Amino acid sequence: MAQLWTDATGLSTAHIADGCVRAGVEVRCGPAAMTAVSPRATRVAGRCLPVRHFGSVDVFLEVVERAHPGDVLVVDNQGRTDESCVGDLVVLEAMAAGLSGIAIWGLHRDTRDIRELGFPVFSLGALPAGPRRLDERRRNTFASAEFGEHTIRTRDTVFGDEDGLLFVPEDRANEVLMHALQIRDVERAQASRIRLGTSLRDQVHFSAYVQARRAEPALTLREHLRRVGGALEV
Secondary structure, rough: HHHHHHHOOOHHHHHHHHHHHHHOOOOEEEOOOOOOOOOOOEEEEEEEEEEEOOOOHHHHHHHHHHHOOOOOOEOOOOOOOOOOOHHHHHHHHHHHHOOEEEEOOEOOOHHHHHHHOOEEEEEOEOOOOOOOOOOOOOOOOOOEEEOOEEEEOEEEEEEEEEOOEEEEHHHHHHHHHHHHHHHHHHHHHHHHHHHOOOOOOHOOOHHHHHHHHHHHOOOOHHHHHHHOOOOOOO
């Protein structure tokens, strides 16, 4: 699935989110403030490798021992903004182990070094100060990670780009991606027709929708689009 993401030119997390809607899969996005640290490394995809941070780097070294090539390290630092929890050495270790990227519900540091590495790292922002605490580990340290309002497990896949992060159940990912590809193709065709002079309103028969809504007040634009084959999902 990560290869499909890599090979699918123009496929975005927005398309995948719409693909989730089309497939009836819950849309689980990372926090809106989540951004890629390096402008050269804004796309990531892979199986989630969750870990909960309690103040010490040893959990990262331990979880990397459990990693498979292509995994994405998903770090739960409870969204804390009073400390950074991932720096350049952890990023280098992840790269050396063959991981595809890192997603942090929290902060990072060593921004310049991470950017030079060109490795996909997503976080809520940067802070110079690392942790000055050591909390007790929990039993679920490596079983799951809280990420914003969602619980992420190894049976999840994460996709990331300039719009942020999106988590999809691994067993539904291929289905969602196929829907996303169909939506992408329809939207590309719509964009091309707009450039050639046919408005989006004409393409989706918007006047007909307005008229039909008078007879069917409950008719939604999304349902109308399904009838006419449109792909406008917002």
